[in-house]
Amino acid sequence: xxxxxxxxxxxxxxxxxxxxxxxxxxxxxxxxxxxxxxxxxxxxxxxxxxxxxxxxxxxxxxxxxxxxxxxxxxxxxxxxxxxxxxxxxxxxxxxxxxxxxxxxxxxxxxxxxxxxxxxxxxxxxxxxxxxxxxxxxxxxxxxxxxxxxxxxxxxxxxxxxxxxxxxxxxxxxxxxxxxxxxxxxxxxxxxxxxxxxxxxxxxxxxxxxxxxxxxxxxxxxxxxxxxxxxxxxxxxxxxxxxxxxxxxxxxxxxxxxxxxxxxxxxxxxxxx
Amino acid sequence: xxxxxxxxxxxxxxxxxxxxxxxxxxxxxxxxxxxxxxxxxxxxxxxxxxxxxxxxxxxxxxxxxxxxxxxxxxxxxxxxxxxxxxxxxxxxxxxxxxxxxxxxxxxxxxxxxxxxxxxxxxxxxxxxxxxxxxxxxxxxxxxxxxxxxxxxxxxxxxxxxxxxxxxxxxxxxxxxxxxxxxxxxxxxxxxxxxxxxxxxxxxxxxxxxxxxxxxxxxxxxxxxxxxxxxxxxxxxxxxxxxxxxxxxxxxxxxxxxxxxxxxxxxxxxxxxx
Numbered sequence: 299x300x301x302x303x304x305x306x307x308x309x310x311x312x313x314x315x316x317x318x319x320x321x322x323x324x325x326x327x328x329x330x331x332x333x334x335x336x337x338x339x340x341x342x343x344x345x346x347x348x349x350x351x352x353x354x355x356x357x358x359x360x361x362x363x364x365x366x367x368x369x370x371x372x373x374x375x376x377x378x379x380x381x382x383x384x385x386x387x388x389x390x391x392x393x394x395x396x397x398x399x400x401x402x403x404x405x406x407x408x409x410x411x412x413x414x415x416x417x418x419x420x421x422x423x424x425x426x427x428x429x430x431x432x433x434x435x436x437x438x439x440x441x442x443x444x445x446x447x448x449x450x451x452x453x454x455x456x457x458x459x460x461x462x463x464x465x466x467x468x469x470x471x472x473x474x475x476x477x478x479x480x481x482x483x484x485x486x487x488x489x490x491x492x493x494x495x496x497x498x499x500x501x502x503x504x505x506x507x508x509x510x511x512x513x514x515x516x517x518x519x520x521x522x523x524x525x526x527x528x529x530x531x532x533x534x535x536x537x538x539x540x541x542x543x544x545x546x547x548x549x550x551x552x553x554x555x556x557x558x559x560x561x562x563x564x565x566x567x568x569x570x
Numbered sequence: 571x572x573x574x575x576x577x578x579x580x581x582x583x584x585x586x587x588x589x590x591x592x593x594x595x596x597x598x599x600x601x602x603x604x605x606x607x608x609x610x611x612x613x614x615x616x617x618x619x620x621x622x623x624x625x626x627x628x629x630x631x632x633x634x635x636x637x638x639x640x641x642x643x644x645x646x647x648x649x650x651x652x653x654x655x656x657x658x659x660x661x662x663x664x665x666x667x668x669x670x671x672x673x674x675x676x677x678x679x680x681x682x683x684x685x686x687x688x689x690x691x692x693x694x695x696x697x698x699x700x701x702x703x704x705x706x707x708x709x710x711x712x713x714x715x716x717x718x719x720x721x722x723x724x725x726x727x728x729x730x731x732x733x734x735x736x737x738x739x740x741x742x743x744x745x746x747x748x749x750x751x752x753x754x755x756x757x758x759x760x761x762x763x764x765x766x767x768x769x770x771x772x773x774x775x776x777x778x779x780x781x782x783x784x785x786x787x788x789x790x791x792x793x794x795x796x797x798x799x800x801x802x803x804x805x806x807x808x809x810x811x812x813x814x815x816x817x818x819x820x821x822x823x824x825x826x827x828x829x830x831x832x833x834x835x836x837x838x839x840x841x842x843x
Contacts, residue, residue: 322759328827330753331590332583364759408595409827412757414841422837424725427757442630444623444667444713449722477635477666507625507666525723529837534726537711542631544606544732545598546706551631554703558633 305402306385307429309413311343311367313380314456314494314522317417319369321428323384324413325359325404332406336361339386339403343367344395345376346464346490351395352376359386379466380492381458383430384413398432398462416533417522424531430518432462435489437516440556441536442476443508445521446497451530453497455510456520457487466490469515473500474563476509481568487515494522513565590752595824596732597744603701604737606709606744607693608729611769611802611829612647612672613716615688618831620672621715621724626662627708628698638662641697645675646741649690652772652800655681669715691771691802695736707735716831718838725840727829733773734800743799745773747822754826756817756843762809767831768843769804772797774823783818817843 312319323341327333341356354376359365367384369377376382385391386403405411416425446453457471467489473482482500487493502508510519523532539559540552560566573581599606612620622645626638641662647655656679660670676686694710702708709732715724735742760766772778777798782805784791795803809815819826830843 324755324757324759326755328755328757329590330755331586334582366759408591409825414758416839422834422839424839425758425841427842442625444625444669445726447715447724451723475666476630477664504669505663505665505667521726523723523726525721530721530723530725531837531839532715532723532725534713534728534841536713537728539630541711542627542708543702543706544596544709545602546702547704548706550704551702551706555631555633562633 308383313377345382421529433516439512451525454522599735604735609691609733619717624668652798743775760815763811770828781820
């Protein structure tokens with residue numbers, strides 16, 4: 299059974315450290331049969347200031363066109379939380395919003411309509427196929443991370459959260475060794491933000507599988523690797539635990555996996 | 571107004587969906603105890619090496635990595651034409667992450683390099699201790715790392731499809747295809763100067779005819795391919811400085827979504843298109 303996506307979607311423009319973020323959005327659908335509306339859309343950049351979503355009108359985009367945006371195109375203040383969203387709105391938006399807009403805009407299911415989001419520097423660029431629907435305010439994160447590399451490079455965890463409510467709220471991210479169940483460390487992540495965490499500080503070895511847990515915030519975790527010459531980068535998100543199965547009730551099995559791991563890791567002991 | 575429970579405005583989309591998705595998007599495997607895998611892309615030549623992050627998926631589902639050593643993973647390798655090459659069983663370890671260097675498996679298979687070729691597909695089937703709860707089946711959509719030109723650096727990409735199942739030693743392709751040709755527009759604008767290699771897998775049980783359209787400002791180029799079941803076609807596209815291109819893939823496959831390799835003189839990127 300295919301999961302039906304929301305009919306509105308946002309494309310993230312991410313900032314991490316001194317890397318330039320970019321997003322290339324495309325106003326042509328992935329397939330030729332699911333989307334018929336070819337009306338021009340208003341492209342907005344939307345960013346959180348902690349109490350409101352601020353909107354910046356960029357331009358109109360017509361069907362069959364694409365548009366590349368970079369963090370360097372905009373003021374630094376827009377990326378105070380290292381996150382902005384590009385939204386193809388069917389109508390003019392107010393300059394400030396209490397919640398993210400949810401007007402029906404371009405969206406498909408098979409497959410989902412995506413853009414390319416990524417980072418670049420003077421030597422290299424890296425990307426993933428991006429789209430994001432606002433995550434629930436009451437959510438959690440459990441993910442296993444096999445992306446750490448051990449040659450001459452730096453390893454980071456990039457944590458992306460977007461919620462409809464623009465509040466910036468701190469949450470704990472707990473780090474464990476999945477095999478030994480050893481508690482490795484604790485750091486802070488935020489809602490409506492991109493948080494970059496240096497993973498090399500935790501001393502993982504090549505046969506270790508780190509597990510990252512937040513009991514109170516859903517998020518999309520990425521592994522970001524950058525070699526020391528800065529000419530190679532890797533960016534990919536990990537799967538949620540529900541992706542280990544098909545068929546049946548994936549929501550129930552995802553809940554079961556999360557609750558087993560949260561209990562086994564004794565997450566409550568380290569939360570406070 | 572509603573027709574058979576559907577809002578009348580949704581009816582055209584529902585009809586189109588029935589027309590284009592004329593069979594199951596992903597087939598139900600023969601048994602709930604079948605295990606499922608993506609058809610991952612392997613590349614092994616002077617430019618590319620492939621690694622697979624082997625995790626004990628059953629142990630992660632059940633929160634039981636203490637018994638990983640009792641569980642096996644079966645790697646099944648296919649060549650570019652989808653022909654079976656060899657099987658390799660890797661026993662579970664007492665550690666959680668095993669980065670498998672695919673070249674070692676290929677070199678130790680006893681099959682000569684010419685038969686193996688430079689690229690193909692592979693699947694990873696995990697043993698399970700018992701049936702999963704909630705009538706679910708285990709699948710590995712895991713992570714491949716690709717190294718370019720001996721850089722000692724891997725670009726990671728996750729698996730995407732529930733492509734193939736294994737039950738009692740029988741393999742079954744699961745991804746659907748329709749009666750009508752449909753387009754998949756690569757949702758990535760190709761930018762230069764760079765070279766792209768678009769790796770398209772056929773995860774259906776039938777040979778598929780594929781037309782690939784490369785669109786630039788100046789021209790449109792069509793190329794036709796026939797990809798056998800479980801097989802792989804790698805399509806190279808060079809993009810010049812200050813040039814952009816788009817790619818359209820026309821086939822009967824419901825998910826003609828490729829893995830894309832992009833490289834320049836000194837860097838590379840790999841992602842799902």
